[in-house]
Amino acid sequence: MAYQSVNPFDGKPGKSFKELTDQELETKLKTAASCYETWKHKPYAERAVIVAKAAKLMHEKADELAHIMTSEMGKRISEARGEVEFSSRILAYYAKNAQRFLEPVKLHPTVGEAHMESSPIGVIFGVEPWNFPYYQLARVAGPHLMAGNVLVVKHAGIVPQCAIAFEQIFIEAGAPLGLYTNLLISHEQSDHVVDDERIKGVALTGSVAAGQSIAARAGKNVKISSMELGGADAFIVLEDADLEHTVKWAVWGRMYNAGQTCCASKRFIVVEAMADKFLERFKAALEALKPGDPKDEKTTLGPLSSEAALVQLLKQVDVAVKHGAKVVMGGKRIDRPGSFMAPTILTDVKPDNPAFRDEFFGPVAMFFRVKDEDAAIALANDSDFGLGGSVFTKDIERGKRVASRVETGMMFINNIDWSDAELPFGGIKNSGYGRELGDMGIQEFVNKKLVRYARMDAPA
Ligand code: NAP
Numbered sequence: 001m002a003y004q005s006v007n008p009f010d011g012k013p014g015k016s017f018k019e020l021t022d023q024e025l026e027t028k029l030k031t032a033a034s035c036y037e038t039w040k041h042k043p044y045a046e047r048a049v050i051v052a053k054a055a056k057l058m059h060e061k062a063d064e065l066a067h068i069m070t071s072e073m074g075k076r077i078s079e080a081r082g083e084v085e086f087s088s089r090i091l092a093y094y095a096k097n098a099q100r101f102l103e104p105v106k107l108h109p110t111v112g113e114a115h116m117e118s119s120p121i122g123v124i125f126g127v128e129p130w131n132f133p134y135y136q137l138a139r140v141a142g143p144h145l146m147a148g149n150v151l152v153v154k155h156a157g158i159v160p161q162c163a164i165a166f167e168q169i170f171i172e173a174g175a176p177l178g179l180y181t182n183l184l185i186s187h188e189q190s191d192h193v194v195d196d197e198r199i200k201g202v203a204l205t206g207s208v209a210a211g212q213s214i215a216a217r218a219g220k221n222v223k224i225s226s227m228e229l230g231g232a233d234a235f236i237v238l239e240d241a242d243l244e245h246t247v248k249w250a251v252w253g254r255m256y257n258a259g260q261t262c263c264a265s266k267r268f269i270v271v272e273a274m275a276d277k278f279l280e281r282f283k284a285a286l287e288a289l290k291p292g293d294p295k296d297e298k299t300t301l302g303p304l305s306s307e308a309a310l311v312q313l314l315k316q317v318d319v320a321v322k323h324g325a326k327v328v329m330g331g332k333r334i335d336r337p338g339s340f341m342a343p344t345i346l347t348d349v350k351p352d353n354p355a356f357r358d359e360f361f362g363p364v365a366m367f368f369r370v371k372d373e374d375a376a377i378a379l380a381n382d383s384d385f386g387l388g389g390s391v392f393t394k395d396i397e398r399g400k401r402v403a404s405r406v407e408t409g410m411m412f413i414n415n416i417d418w419s420d421a422e423l424p425f426g427g428i429k430n431s432g433y434g435r436e437l438g439d440m441g442i443q444e445f446v447n448k449k450l451v452r453y454a455r456m457d458a459p460a
Contacts (some may be wrong), residue, residue: 003160004183007292008074008303008339013321017160019184025193026237028152028181031125035178036150040120044099047146053173054141058084058134065134065165067295072159073130073305074339075257076294086419087138091296091297093421094442096147101439102446108293112454118446120148122200125193127154127214129206130305131260131361133162139425140203141170141180143442152181152199154190156206158306187213193203194218201225201445205262208430226434226444228262228426230359231387234380235265235416238373239273241392243413247281250365253390253416255289255343258302259363260309262416263410266360268367269376275369279345282365285328286343291334303339304362310339313362320346320355327441328367357384373398387427390416409435 005014019029039047050154058065066080075083089164102118124144128136137153144151155163185193194217196201202218204211205228217226234252237246253265270278293300304310310333317331330344344364349355355366370376380389388410396413403411409427412418419425419437426435434444 001156002186005072005161006156006158006306008306010338014071015161016307017164017184019186020189022189025183025185025189027176027316028183029193029196029198030180031178032150032152033178036120036123039145039150039176039179042149044102044146047148048095048098049225050170050179051091051146051181052095052141054169054175055095057069057172057387058088058091058138058171061169062088062419064310065162068161068165069133069159070294072161073133074294074303076299076302079257083132083135086421087134088137088435090138090421091142094098097439098143098442101442103149107450109452109454111456112341112452114450114452114454116372117449117451118147118443119449121445121447123152123198123443124201124203124356125149125152125154125199125227127190127202127204127206127210128156130156130263131257134166135419136205137163137166138435139205139441141166143436144203144445145179147442148178149201149445150190151276152183153191154183154185154193160184165269190214191217194223195221196404198221203434203436203445204228210340211432219370220381224445226426226436227432228434228436229430229432230361230385231262231264231427231431232266232357232359232383233263233387233408234267234269234383234406235267235374236307236376236380236389236391236406237270237274237278238376238391238393238398238402239271240394240398242394243274243277243281246392247285249390249392249414249416250278251285255286255301255363258304258341260305260361261418263416265390265416267365267380267383268365269370269379270367271370271372271376279328279367282367283345286329286345286363286365289334289343291340299326301340301343301363304341305339307339309362310341313341313360313364315359316355316358317344317346317364320349320353320358323350323355325349325353325355330363351382359385374403377402381405382408384430385427386429387431388412388416388418399433
């Protein structure tokens with residue numbers, strides 16, 4: 001069964017759902033396309049009523065929604081509640097600001113006058129991952145629905161109840177039939193959706209492999225796409241960093257969401273003068289985490305999202321060790337029921353080790369000791385990914401200089417507070433293209449139309 005809830009805390013299966021038949025899928029696409037014909041003409045204020053109501057409902061149902069998430073993918077309950085509240089804020093943010101973001105922009109041609117206007121383009125297909133089961137959906141629903149587009153979304157196979165709950169929020173908010181549609185479909189059906197002429201754009205968040213497949217398909221159909229893919233973010237510690245402050249962020253940066261975050265800190269690059277002190281305190285802080293029920297507020301280490309995710313991570317650690325990496329701590333599953341991975345630190349990961357270019361999607365930190373700032377930047381840039389990264393130094397101007405030299409889509413100085421409705425999110429290189437959130441996030445799937453008005457004679 002492709003859509004199946006399993007609680008990773010105890011391995012107990014929950015509800016399962018059948019994939020749509022091709023006929024059911026056709027009906028949903030038809031309904032979405034027909035909804036677009038009226039939705040695109042609605043004034044912003046009318047769209048905002050529904051999107052803002054969805055935001056309000058998410059806030060009111062935060063606890064219920066958070067529990068569904070924790071049961072399906074093991075996120076600790078406080079983090080799950082935080083995610084629902086943030087998703088609600090994203091929807092509210094676009095309900096409030098979309099019109100301003102998409103207002104016509106006056107241009108200044110040499111002759112006459114001109115402006116750019118932004119108009120919706122049609123039904124957008126979203127493909128989303130399990131690691132932030134609501135936030136990822138809100139990141140596409142807020143901007144694209146407010147822009148006048150309509151959404152059909154394929155969510156990950158392990159979080160069907162989150163997918164259905166989010167769709168339900170829009171139904172309760174009074175959305176017209178077809179405005180936001182959850183599609184329980186196979187990869188093959190997903191290819192057909194990309195090919196379908198009613199679909200005008202594709203937004204995917206997920207692994208590089210999924211991005212390559214869907215982006216290629218969209219390209220073949222000459223359809224616009226945005227790709228939010230993986231990352232191997234560097235966490236750079238300079239010799240003048242505030243150690244206590246830095247170690248707290250290091251733990252959060254690697255361990256938030258049990259380490260299953262695209263822009264989590266994955267490569268800890270520490271200058272020699274700070275290396276021993278940092279490693280000792282980082283290790284002690286990770287050792288202090290207590291595995292337990294993710295629904296218990298006191299638990300500080302939850303399970304991974306699924307047994308398959310744990311098996312995959314253990315395999316990656318194995319490969320890393322076979323190629324010369326040393327395990328400073330962890331490296332194994334925790335001896336208890338459920339899909340728990342011990343917090344792990346790997347050192348001595350050399351460039352010829354496959355781990356050097358890998359994304360560890362879980363609580364596995366790679367630690368690198370470097371001579372100085374230049375060496376730290378060079379190592380940070382020696383990556384196939386380019387999502388985010390961070391630098392810790394008491395000298396903010398120095399931090400800004402380092403941030404400018406690291407080749408990623410996002411850099412954070414003395415924090416890794418990645419996401420804010422206001423701030424664009426996205427990467428370069430294998431981390432994908434396009435931006436979600438902020439003003440940029442709503443500009444991705446709109447027609448930027450030039451209108452020029454000038455009284456001039458045609459050239460002879
Ligand atoms: P994944 O396996 O690529 O799955 C993501 C989504 O793509 C799921 O809905 C999945 O469906 C679907 N999918 C995968 N292959 C597909 C194909 N060939 N055709 C159609 N759909 C396909 O990724 P994941 O393991 O769920 O998520 C983790 C990855 O996402 C990590 O690499 C992480 O860094 C990245 N991520 C990036 C961001 C960002 O903003 N840059 C944010 C979060 C996560 P099924 O579940 O049915 O296979």
